[in-house]
Amino acid sequence: MNAEKLLEVSALCKYFHVSGGTLKAVDDVSFDIFRGETFGLVGESGCGKSTLGRVLMGIYGATKGKILYGGAELNPNRPGARFRYAKKAQIIFQDPYASLDPRMTVGSIIAEGMIIHGMYDARRRTERVTELLEMVGLNREHANRFPHEFSGGQRQRIGIARALAIEPEFIVCDEPISALDVSIQSQIINLLHDLQERLNLTYLFIAHDLNVVKYISSRIGVMYLGHLVELASSEELYARTLHPYSNALLSAVPIPDPRAEREKRRTILTGDVPSPIHTPPGCPFASRCPSACGRCHAEKPDLREVTPGHLVACHLT
Numbered sequence: 281m282n283a284e285k286l287l288e289v290s291a292l293c294k295y296f297h298v299s300g301g302t303l304k305a306v307d308d309v310s311f312d313i314f315r316g317e318t319f320g321l322v323g324e325s326g327c328g329k330s331t332l333g334r335v336l337m338g339i340y341g342a343t344k345g346k347i348l349y350g351g352a353e354l355n356p357n358r359p360g361a362r363f364r365y366a367k368k369a370q371i372i373f374q375d376p377y378a379s380l381d382p383r384m385t386v387g388s389i390i391a392e393g394m395i396i397h398g399m400y401d402a403r404r405r406t407e408r409v410t411e412l413l414e415m416v417g418l419n420r421e422h423a424n425r426f427p428h429e430f431s432g433g434q435r436q437r438i439g440i441a442r443a444l445a446i447e448p449e450f451i452v453c454d455e456p457i458s459a460l461d462v463s464i465q466s467q468i469i470n471l472l473h474d475l476q477e478r479l480n481l482t483y484l485f486i487a488h489d490l491n492v493v494k495y496i497s498s499r500i501g502v503m504y505l506g507h508l509v510e511l512a513s514s515e516e517l518y519a520r521t522l523h524p525y526s527n528a529l530l531s532a533v534p535i536p537d538p539r540a541e542r543e544k545r546r547t548i549l550t551g552d553v554p555s556p557i558h559t560p561p562g563c564p565f566a567s568r569c570p571s572a573c574g575r576c577h578a579e580k581p582d583l584r585e586v587t588p589g590h591l592v593a594c595h596l597t
């Protein structure tokens with residue numbers, strides 16, 4: 281893996297002002313993404329993954345903290361910055377159907393970004409649409425059809441072609457396979473993996489299931505209630521899980537062999553996820569953690585490096 285940092289995220293917060301108060305969707309998150317890697321981001325629904333992805337995309341401005349992209353500070357509020365950054369960073373959504381305009385042909389959907397960014401003349405754009413369709417496993421005839429004529433997997437391929445059209449470097453894949461049949465999921469994962477090697481792409485790959493990120497990610501960050509609670513290389517995270525929440529997430533991943541499933545030590549999550557509006561003062565996981573002690577309810581653990589490259593936020597490690 282190339283060690284050049286493409287993104288440097290420090291003490292990033294994204295708060296929403298809602299009727300009940302301030303909702304801390306992303307709270308004091310710091311990590312880097314290296315060029316050419318896949319950084320997997322996992323955690324239960326509502327823990328702030330999509331919000332973090334959108335802040336890194338420049339769709340939302342950060343409430344606090346800093347993001348460097350290629351060494352330069354990302355500030356989407358600066359005039360023109362969001363537009364210039366959109367040329368480098370693209371997003372693939374969970375539900376490709378909702379994100380594809382049903383009135384547009386697939387060819388115009390894919391060409392739209394190239395037009396907006398003033399890329400190529402009309403003839404070259406048409407050629408590029410064909411190239412992109414072939415790159416994602418579709419063909420030139422598909423350019424004249426409409427999104428509803430395609431299956432879920434094919435629509436996700438169209439979403440990928442659209443994201444690639446403007447030749448980005450960084451792609452946020454926000455649960456790109458969660459809405460697809462299991463049989464199609466691995467095809468899309470393999471496609472994303474091949475495209476990454478071919479085009480030297482960097483991915484932030486969001487999933488709620490650790491099984492999904494294991495094979496595609498070089499490193500994985502585990503999020504809970506807006507916080508990053510553990511970060512390690514993919515192999516390390518599975519071989520030496522340190523945070524009780526990561527452990528619980530891993531226990532929830534089904535193992536195909538039924539005997540292994542029965543013999544596996546299970547950590548069942550009990551208790552409710554606290555509201556992100558009234559966050560507790562101590563460890564965010566304390567209300568559900570089987571190992572919580574007095575200190576956990578009073579003092580928030582910092583994310584610290586316990587072995588090279590393995591970071592965890594827990595008083596017990």
Ligand SMILES: Nc1ncnc2c1ncn2[C@@H]1O[C@H](COP(=O)(O)OP(=O)(O)O)[C@@H](O)[C@H]1O
Pocket residue numbers: 296298303304305323324325326327328329330331332556
């Ligand atoms: N635009 C918004 N306005 C207010 N609250 C939001 C908004 N977007 C997300 N949230 C809240 O922020 C938290 C994190 O949401 P999200 O980032 O979508 O989580 P995830 O992608 O992990 O499921 C949730 O409590 C959600 O309700």
Ligand code: SF4
Pocket residue numbers: 523524525563564565566567569570571572573576581593594595596
């Ligand atoms: S700090 Fe305490 S509550 Fe939080 S994960 Fe560690 S043991 Fe559990």
Ligand SMILES: [Mg+2]
Pocket residue numbers: 329330331
């Ligand atoms: Mg989400």
